Amino acid sequence: MAEKRTELTELGEFGLIDRIEKQFSLQNSTSVKGIGDDAALISVGDDYLVVSTDMLLEGIHFDLSYVPLQHLGYKAVAVNVSDIAAMNAIPEQITIGLAFSNRFSLEAIDTLYSGIKSACENFKVDLVGGDTSSSASGLVISITAIGRVAKNKVALRNTAKANDIVCVTGDLGAAYLGLQVLEREKQVFLTNPEMQPELEKYEYLVGRQLKPEARMDIVYELADKNIVPTAMIDVSDGLASELLHLAKSSGLGIKVFEENVPIDSLTFETAIEFKIDPITCALNGGEDYELLFTIAPSDHEKLKNHPDIHFIGHMHTNAAQNVMVTKQQTVVPLKAQGWNHLR
Numbered sequence: 001m002a003e004k005r006t007e008l009t010e011l012g013e014f015g016l017i018d019r020i021e022k023q024f025s026l027q028n029s030t031s032v033k034g035i036g037d038d039a040a041l042i043s044v045g046d047d048y049l050v051v052s053t054d055m056l057l058e059g060i061h062f063d064l065s066y067v068p069l070q071h072l073g074y075k076a077v078a079v080n081v082s083d084i085a086a087m088n089a090i091p092e093q094i095t096i097g098l099a100f101s102n103r104f105s106l107e108a109i110d111t112l113y114s115g116i117k118s119a120c121e122n123f124k125v126d127l128v129g130g131d132t133s134s135s136a137s138g139l140v141i142s143i144t145a146i147g148r149v150a151k152n153k154v155a156l157r158n159t160a161k162a163n164d165i166v167c168v169t170g171d172l173g174a175a176y177l178g179l180q181v182l183e184r185e186k187q188v189f190l191t192n193p194e195m196q197p198e199l200e201k202y203e204y205l206v207g208r209q210l211k212p213e214a215r216m217d218i219v220y221e222l223a224d225k226n227i228v229p230t231a232m233i234d235v236s237d238g239l240a241s242e243l244l245h246l247a248k249s250s251g252l253g254i255k256v257f258e259e260n261v262p263i264d265s266l267t268f269e270t271a272i273e274f275k276i277d278p279i280t281c282a283l284n285g286g287e288d289y290e291l292l293f294t295i296a297p298s299d300h301e302k303l304k305n306h307p308d309i310h311f312i313g314h315m316h317t318n319a320a321q322n323v324m325v326t327k328q329q330t331v332v333p334l335k336a337q338g339w340n341h342l343r
């Protein structure tokens with residue numbers, strides 16, 4: 001009898017991770033939080049060490065025909081710091097696993113590391129180790145970031161309360177449109193190498209795609225104002241996907257208002273140019289690396305005049321109702337298209 005073969009696409013990325021999680025139980029009392037949040041938590045005295053890994057692969061996450069190596073190095077660190085920020089923690093160390101083919105010169109690796117160095121300086125993290133290997137094809141960068149947070153300050157995904165206010169930082173959808181612009185210019189260039197790419201007009205969008213920032217500034221500001229988010233996650237896969245993660249893991253429903261979702265005016269105009277609904281870019285674009293968090297209603301007063309924090313909705317007790325109220329006042333279900341790497 002033939003052995004059963006199940007396609008991974010049947011489970012999807014999140015289904016596979018759930019399955020792996022069920023197969024392992026935590027054996028050490030210091031392992032407080034394992035798989036399932038932005039980072040793992042390890043108990044050390046009054047603090048948690050916070051550990052997260054993210055991998056970037058050539059051909060999957062980046063295309064070196066338009067991604068400068070220096071920006072790639074910066075981004076590889078920033079996306080990991082973003083997961084540490086999402087726990088309300090401060091990053092302290094990183095390790096780097098690197099694999100590359102003989103296509104890469106010493107100068108290329110130097111350029112990559114100059115971007116890594118500038119991110120280390122910016123986020124005040126120390127590079128403390130890693131591993132180096134050759135690769136059969138492209139470039140692979142896997143970074144593990146380690147941070148620290150006082151136990152009573154940690155922000156998990158599963159601790160939002162009913163009536164908490166849902167907040168998001170910055171603006172959304174720009175990185176996705178930056179990628180669309182870069183892809184379009186690449187096609188133009190491939191058809192006619194004489195043509196120079198026209199990127200100036202889209203500088204903000206392209207910058208959001210190539211050189212994202214982790215929102216450590218927000219983590220520090222919340223601490224200054226004595227606010228601990230009741231739950232937090234970073235926006236890497238698209239707002240809708242992250243909203244559903246927050247709601248599902250907290251056992252609650254979420255209601256957001258389209259008119260409150262922050263979209264930059266250039267993002268808006270460029271979405272129209274690409275014939276995409278701007279809100280679709282914000283909900284499903286991904287790679288924004290903003291912070292999505294919930295606060296107790298009593299903390300609203302302290303944040304209400306913050307220029308870069310937007311109040312987009314609230315949590316409620318009906319876990320089956322995850323919805324967005326559109327600008328036309330119709331209620332539509334939230335659906336995650338997100339980046340599912342196995343589909």
Ligand code: ADP
Nearest residue numbers: 017020034035036037038039040053054083236
């Ligand atoms: P994020 O988008 O914040 O980087 P992911 O969706 O990549 O988070 O991961 C969700 C959770 O699953 C995290 O806790 C992560 O550590 C864990 N995880 C992801 N891939 C694996 C794997 N192959 N084995 C074990 N745990 C994993």
Ligand code: MG
Nearest residue numbers: 038083234236
């Ligand atoms: Mg994350």
